Amino acid sequence: MGRYVARRLLQMIPVFIGTTLLIFLMVHWLPGDPIKALWGDKVPDPAQVEALRHKYGFDLPLWHQYWNYMTDLFQGNFGETFGGRQVSDVMGEAFPVTIRLAVVAFVIEVVLGITLGVFAGLKAGKALDTAVLVFTLLVISVPVFVLGYIFQTVFGVQLGWVTPNVRNSEDITELILPGAVLGSLSLAYVARLTRTTISENLRSDYMRTALAKGLPRRRIVGVHLLRNSLIPVVTFLGTDIGALMGGAIVTEGIFNVQGVGQQLYRAVNQGEGTTTVGIVTVLVLVFLFTSLIVDLLYAVLDPRIRYA
Amino acid sequence: MRGARSAKWVTCAIVVALAATACGGDKSDSGGGLTDGKVDPNGTITVQTNEPQNPLQPANAKESQGHRVLNTLFSTLVTYESGTAKIVNVNAESVTSTDAQHWTVKLKPGWKFHNGETVTAQSYVDSWNWSANTKNNQINSNWFSDIEGFDDVHPAEKGAEPKSDTMSGLKVVNDNEFTISLKTKVPYFNYKLGYIVWAPLPKAFFKDPKGFGEKPVGNGPYQFDSWAHNDKIVVKKWDGYTGPNKAKNGGITFKNYTTADAAYNDLRSDNLDWVEQIPDTSLTSYKQDLGDRAATVEYSAIQDVAVAYYSDQWKSIDNKVVQGLSMAVDRETITKNTLHGTRIPANSFVAKGVLGYQANSCGEACTFNPEKAKQLIKEGGGVPGNKIFIQYNADLNHKPWVDAVCNSIRTNTGVDCVGDSKPNFKADLDTREKKQVKSLYRSGWNLDYPVNANFLRDLYGSKADGNQGGYENKEFDELAAKADNVNSLDESVKLYQEAEKALTKKLPVIPLWYYAVNSGQSTKVYDKIKYGQDGEPLFWAIQVKQK
Numbered sequence: 001m002g003r004y005v006a007r008r009l010l011q012m013i014p015v016f017i018g019t020t021l022l023i024f025l026m027v028h029w030l031p032g033d034p035i036k037a038l039w040g041d042k043v044p045d046p047a048q049v050e051a052l053r054h055k056y057g058f059d060l061p062l063w064h065q066y067w068n069y070m071t072d073l074f075q076g077n078f079g080e081t082f083g084g085r086q087v088s089d090v091m092g093e094a095f096p097v098t099i100r101l102a103v104v105a106f107v108i109e110v111v112l113g114i115t116l117g118v119f120a121g122l123k124a125g126k127a128l129d130t131a132v133l134v135f136t137l138l139v140i141s142v143p144v145f146v147l148g149y150i151f152q153t154v155f156g157v158q159l160g161w162v163t164p165n166v167r168n169s170e171d172i173t174e175l176i177l178p179g180a181v182l183g184s185l186s187l188a189y190v191a192r193l194t195r196t197t198i199s200e201n202l203r204s205d206y207m208r209t210a211l212a213k214g215l216p217r218r219r220i221v222g223v224h225l226l227r228n229s230l231i232p233v234v235t236f237l238g239t240d241i242g243a244l245m246g247g248a249i250v251t252e253g254i255f256n257v258q259g260v261g262q263q264l265y266r267a268v269n270q271g272e273g274t275t276t277v278g279i280v281t282v283l284v285l286v287f288l289f290t291s292l293i294v295d296l297l298y299a300v301l302d303p304r305i306r307y308a
Numbered sequence: 309m310r311g312a313r314s315a316k317w318v319t320c321a322i323v324v325a326l327a328a329t330a331c332g333g334d335k336s337d338s339g340g341g342l343t344d345g346k347v348d349p350n351g352t353i354t355v356q357t358n359e360p361q362n363p364l365q366p367a368n369a370k371e372s373q374g375h376r377v378l379n380t381l382f383s384t385l386v387t388y389e390s391g392t393a394k395i396v397n398v399n400a401e402s403v404t405s406t407d408a409q410h411w412t413v414k415l416k417p418g419w420k421f422h423n424g425e426t427v428t429a430q431s432y433v434d435s436w437n438w439s440a441n442t443k444n445n446q447i448n449s450n451w452f453s454d455i456e457g458f459d460d461v462h463p464a465e466k467g468a469e470p471k472s473d474t475m476s477g478l479k480v481v482n483d484n485e486f487t488i489s490l491k492t493k494v495p496y497f498n499y500k501l502g503y504i505v506w507a508p509l510p511k512a513f514f515k516d517p518k519g520f521g522e523k524p525v526g527n528g529p530y531q532f533d534s535w536a537h538n539d540k541i542v543v544k545k546w547d548g549y550t551g552p553n554k555a556k557n558g559g560i561t562f563k564n565y566t567t568a569d570a571a572y573n574d575l576r577s578d579n580l581d582w583v584e585q586i587p588d589t590s591l592t593s594y595k596q597d598l599g600d601r602a603a604t605v606e607y608s609a610i611q612d613v614a615v616a617y618y619s620d621q622w623k624s625i626d627n628k629v630v631q632g633l634s635m636a637v638d639r640e641t642i643t644k645n646t647l648h649g650t651r652i653p654a655n656s657f658v659a660k661g662v663l664g665y666q667a668n669s670c671g672e673a674c675t676f677n678p679e680k681a682k683q684l685i686k687e688g689g690g691v692p693g694n695k696i697f698i699q700y701n702a703d704l705n706h707k708p709w710v711d712a713v714c715n716s717i718r719t720n721t722g723v724d725c726v727g728d729s730k731p732n733f734k735a736d737l738d739t740r741e742k743k744q745v746k747s748l749y750r751s752g753w754n755l756d757y758p759v760n761a762n763f764l765r766d767l768y769g770s771k772a773d774g775n776q777g778g779y780e781n782k783e784f785d786e787l788a789a790k791a792d793n794v795n796s797l798d799e800s801v802k803l804y805q806e807a808e809k810a811l812t813k814k815l816p817v818i819p820l821w822y823y824a825v826n827s828g829q830s831t832k833v834y835d836k837i838k839y840g841q842d843g844e845p846l847f848w849a850i851q852v853k854q855k
Contacts, residue, residue, distance in 0.1 A: 032734020036741070038361070038447055040370055040733075041752055043773035045450035047464050051442045054467075083362045084518060085537070093537055149569070157576050164573035165565075256570035258538040265566075269703070271734060 001299075004307035005292070012288050019284045020073075020277055024066050027273040034271030038082065056082075069277065079274035081267075087278045090263060095282070097169045098259035101252070102244040104172060104179030109187040110237065116187075117194025117233075118226070124199040132195065136188035148181045148254035165256040178255040182248055186240050193236055197229040204228075231301055238294030242287035342600055344853070347834050350545075350558035351852025355582040355845075356571045357562040359538050363521020366507040367439035367446035372844065375504055377562055380543050380847055381526035382507035383551050385413060385432075386498060390841045393663040393758040395498060398551050399427065399508070399527065401484075403501060408493040408795045415484040420548055421510040422531040429486035431508035433478045437461065438514065439505060441470055448505045454497060456489045493793055495800035499663075499757040529555040529848045538564055555848045572828075581830040582837060582845060588705055591648040591826065598828040603836065606652055606824045607843030608659040609754040610763070612817040613698055613713065616745040618778035621692050627814050628688030631673045633696070634818040636681035636720040637713055639674070643821050646712040651821035657763060657808055659753075659822050661841055664760030664801035669808050670819050678720040685721055691747075697728040699749040701736035706750055713820070740776045749777075751817060758841050759797075760804045764788065768816045779816040783807075 035052050036044045053059050057068055072079060078087035120132040139147075155177060156164030166174045201207060202225065210220045249261030260279055267275035298305045360374035366382055369375050385400035397403070401414040419427040438444055440452035441461045452458055456477030461470045477489040490497060500506070508527060513520045524532050529551065530543035544559035563580065565571040568587035574580035576597060586594045586602075595602045615622055615630060639653035652660075656669040672680075685691070698714060700706040707727060714725035728746060730736040739745055753774075756762050765788050766772050770780040784807050791803030825843045829836070834851040 030734070031731060032736075032738040033741075034734060036737060037734040038370060041754065042370065042756075043776075045773075047442055047462055048445070048447065048449050050466055052445055055445055083360070084521075090537070152573055157573050160577060163579055164577055165570050165579070167579065253567050254570065256565050256567070256574075258564060258566070262566050263538070269732065 001307050005296075008292050008295075012285075015288060016281070016284065017070075020070070020281050021066065023277045023280045024069065024273060025062075027268070027271060027276050028062060028065075030268075030271050032271065034082070037270065056080075069274070073281075078278040081275055082270060082272055087274050090275060091260075091278060091282065094258065094260045094263045094279075097257060098245050098248055098252070098261065100169060100172070101175055101179055101182060101248060101257055101259060102241065104175045105183030105186075105244050106237075106241065108176075108180055109183035109190055109240070113187045113190030114194050114230075114233065116191040118198055118221070120191065120195040121198025121202070121229075122221070124195070124202075129195070132191060136191050139184050139188040144181060144185060145250050145254060147184055148178070148251055151177055151181055152254060169257060169259075175257075178251050178257060181254070182244060182251040186236075186244070189236060190233060193233050194229065197232055198225060201225055201229050227301055231298060234297055234301065235294055238290045238297070239287070241290045242283065245286060246283045342833075343835050345834070346854040347556075347851045348558075348854040349556065349851075351832070351854070352544075352559040352561065353557055353581040353833065353847075353850055353852060354561040354563050354579070355847070356565050356580060356584045357541070358566075359564050360541075362447065363518060364524040364532075364535075365439075365446065365513075365517060365521045366435065366509065367448040367451065367505040368521070369504070370447045372842075376844060376847075377541050377543070378504045378507070378524075378526075379528070379844070380530040380560060381524050381528045381532055382504060383526070383528045383553070384504060384506050385415075385501045387502045387553075388499065388758055388841065390839065390846075391661055393661060393841065395502075396552065398553065400501075403498045405497070406795065408495040408497070408800075409490050411488040411490070411497060412481075413486050413488065416550075417484050419527055419550065421508075421525055421527050422546055422548075423510060423512060423525045425510045425512075426483075427508050427527050428483045429480045430483075431510060432506075433474075433480055433486055434511075434514065435507065435509035436478060437474045438509070438517075440475060441473065443470060444517070446505075451500070451503065451505045454490045454492075454494050454500075456491050458491070493795070495792070495794055495797050496663075496757065496759040496761055499759050502757060529553055530560065533559070540564060553846070553848045556851050557848075558852070560847055575828055575830055578830045578832065581833055582850075583827055586826045586828065591650060594826070594828060600836075601829050601831070601833075603827045603829065603839075604649070604824050605827070605839045605843065606660060606822060607839065608661045608758060608841050609752065609823040609843065610654055610657075610659045610819060611651070611750070611752045611821055611823065612654070612819045613748045614751040614777045614817040615748055615779070615815070616743070616777050617780070618743050619745060619747055621696075621747050625691075626688030628684045629691055630815045630818065632681040632684030632688065632721065633691075633717055633723070634670075634673045634681075634815065635675060635677045635684065636717045636723075637818065637820065638676045638716045638720075639821060640676065642709060642712045642716065646708050647821075650824055650826050652824060654819040654821050657768075657811055657817070657819055658760045659755060659763060662755060662758045662760055662763060663797075664805050664808075666805055666808065669805075669812075671812055673812055673815060674819055682721050685723065691723050694722075695724040695726070696748055697726055697746045699728040699730060699736065699739065699745050701731075701733040701750070702729040703732040709820075710750065743778065745777075748818075751776075754823075755842060760801060760808065761788075761791065764804055764808055764811075765792070768811060775816075777816065779814075781810060781814050781816070783810040783813065 035049050057065055081087060081090060116132050120129045123129050152164050155161045162177055210224050248259060249265055252259045252261040264279050357376055358373040361371055362368040364378055366378055369378055383398045385403060387396050387398050389396055399415060399419055401416045403413050405411040421427060436452055439446045440449050440458060449462060455475045457475035460472040461475055463470060480486045510525050512525060529549045531546040533542040533544050535541045541562040545555040568585050571580060571583045572587050572590055575583045643651045643653055655674045656666060658665045698710050700710050710727040714727060717723055717725040740749060753763060767774040768779055768784060769788055770785055787803055787807035787810060791800045791807060794800050832853055834853045838846045838849050840846055
């Protein structure tokens with residue numbers, strides 16, 4: 001177990017360097033000059049452009065820029081934005097917001113998704129199963145932004161139950177609406193996934209044994225069935241944490257949540273390499289760690305799986 | 309069955325949601341009369357903005373978001389009256405010159421910064437010297453380029469260090485008076501002084517410019533309160549202000565919105581008092597949604613399609629062809645249908661409300677006339693290849709009107725026309741700078757100062773920085789040079805009007821339309837919000853209804 005974890009952690013180093021390099025290069029290859037674009041429709045002043053270029057190190061060869069970036073990074077310095085702020089400060093403001101939103105979405109998707117899936121799976125083929133099928137298909141087929149705008153217009157503007165936008169991201173109740181929108185797609189997947197494995201495992205031998213032993217139904221479903229059926233769901237949920245955080249751009253835009261997605265969008269648009277690479281790097285780390293945790297969870301759910 | 313109930317509930321909610329939006333929009337929110345009730349002089353407002361790109365230093369904001377905040381915190385020497393473009397003194401007692409090259413500024417005595425420091429001539433001179441210096445990386449540093457000694461603090465050569473920390477053209481006479489010597493005559497120099505880059509700075513600034521930019525101390529009608537990055541900036545009324553634009557409300561919260569839709573939804577639910585721009589999706593309905601709280605206000609900015617005269621296709625083009633293409637564009641219909649009345653057809657190179665604006669200076673060339681258009685293009689020998697491209701940036705909503713213009717040209721002249729989209733503004737700019745534009749490109753100009761020179765000299769002079777299309781017109785250059793070399797503003801404006809007429813002989817651009825702000829206000833605001841020449845509201849003049 002310990003050796004397995006250590007090996008996985010070591011594997012992260014090349015992945016980490018590879019992704020930072022790739023993102024760094026991609027930002028560099030974006031068309032246009034980010035410094036000149038700071039002047040907008042007005043004409044850039046060559047002397048000042050030169051001075052700013054020098055300030056951000058854009059006058060150095062690319063490998064040198066990357067070297068500088070990486071050496072700074074290993075000293076815990078993520079660099080500066082064009083506005084002169086520390087990227088670490090920007091991320092420090094944005095990540096908590098997105099994490100809160102992702103957690104709300106995650107809770108909604110886990111609780112609702114698994115519940116719907118379990119009941120649909122137990123009643124496979126019945127009316128309830130069909131209802132869940134229709135609902136999940138509907139959610140999967142409606143694009144997130146359509147759902148977002150509908151929810152915002154109906155619950156925010158027309159009914160006035162909530163403020164249309166998130167005004168204070170520390171107030172969890174304000175995050176429920178965007179969280180539901182953000183988690184809706186995964187919710188449907190979780191429900192479908194749970195439903196399939198549950199209805200499959202219902203027919204398995206150990207279920208019959210448990211039933212024959214005369215165990216109470218609650219225990220059969222809650223322990224024997226659920227535990228065995230959750231392995232694929234957990235895999236999905238694990239990778240979904242990263243997706244929820246990185247993929248919140250659309251939802252964040254609709255509900256004016258000032259999280260990671262918005263910062264990333266702005267940074268990519270402006271060609272601000274430091275912020276882009278910084279945020280993506282952290283997101284990559286989130287993906288790597290959640291997949292590690294998921295792999296370790298397998299062992300907990302299924303004792304037959306062992307890591308050496 | 310908990311599951312069944314929740315499934316039904318969610319399904320129902322979605323059905324309700326779909327139904328409600330399908331038949332939605334019938335609820336018109338009338339907030340009572342605009343001038344009902346009393347005014348609360350201490351009421352605060354929340355307005356839309358974006359996170360400023362740079363620290364809040366006067367010469368470091370190129371985007372309107374930064375300006376919006378800076379303009380409430382700082383007052384400049386002068387400003388100009390919206391509509392008439394007349395100079396109004398703010399912090400200045402007078403700004404005078406007899407030869408348009410040597411200017412004397414007298415300050416109104418007794419002005420203070422928010423920290424209690426007196427505003428003196430030195431506060432201005434120090435501020436300008438610092439902002440102009442290349443080392444200090446201020447994005448607007450070349451606004452000071454008219455001043456003598458500018459090249460010492462802002463050398464043009466690559467990699468050169470500034471030779472001095474001060475510009476020799478600025479001299480302090482006493483606490484309330486200083487003089488400015490310019491490199492050459494600039495008859496409209498006092499108009500430039502209304503821009504926020506010319507604001508004074510207190511001594512505390514120079515100790516820690518960066519820290520100051522996070523917590524600015526100005527001399528304007530509002531003082532800085534707090535800045536929660538990416539969320540909001542709060543300013544509150546400063547009671548010690550003695551200028552003419554004293555705040556009529558208690559304070560302003562500048563709230564960061566990433567999309568126009570989000571802001572508009574907050575406006576409709578009264579969580580926001582002013583939006584920058586109605587989202588494109590609501591342009592057809594906002595007047596019904598908001599009633600008399602909707603606003604359409606023209607301001608001094610123009611959009612046109614510029615000709616890349618360096619390109620192979622246009623190098624030796626006959627002016628008649630450009631004229632013909634311009635006459636083939638049905639400006640009236642496009643502004644009405646495609647742009648939903650958010651723009652006003654242009655008939656001149658200078659925007660309305662600018663000193664020296666002359667209606668119809670573009671004349672026949674900007675009038676829709678398909679027959680004449682076809683004939684002119686034929687007489688001029690046609691467009692080489694019979695196909696033109698209009699380059700634009702796809703990250704803003706330019707595609708609809710570019711397509712409409714192209715459509716107009718195609719159907720009316722038979723010249724094939726397609727939009728040439730670049731992924732974003734940076735890429736668009738890059739192509740223009742490298743002189744790789746194929747034939748035509750989208751171009752626009754928002755006023756820096758309300759004098760016609762700004763719309764002419766800075767864009768169409770053959771050596772002007774703003775001239776990216778390689779346009780050359782000898783007659784215009786001569787007249788512009790003459791207009792710059794006179795002692796009085798009136799003379800200069802008149803000569804520039806003549807220069808403008810010379811543009812029709814060789815069109816630098818196809819003028820399309822003038823801009824208008826399409827905005828709205830919440831039910832909390834008393835009376836209509838007034839706007840300045842640049843399309844920004846006069847925030848200090850906004851009044852709030854008593855609750």
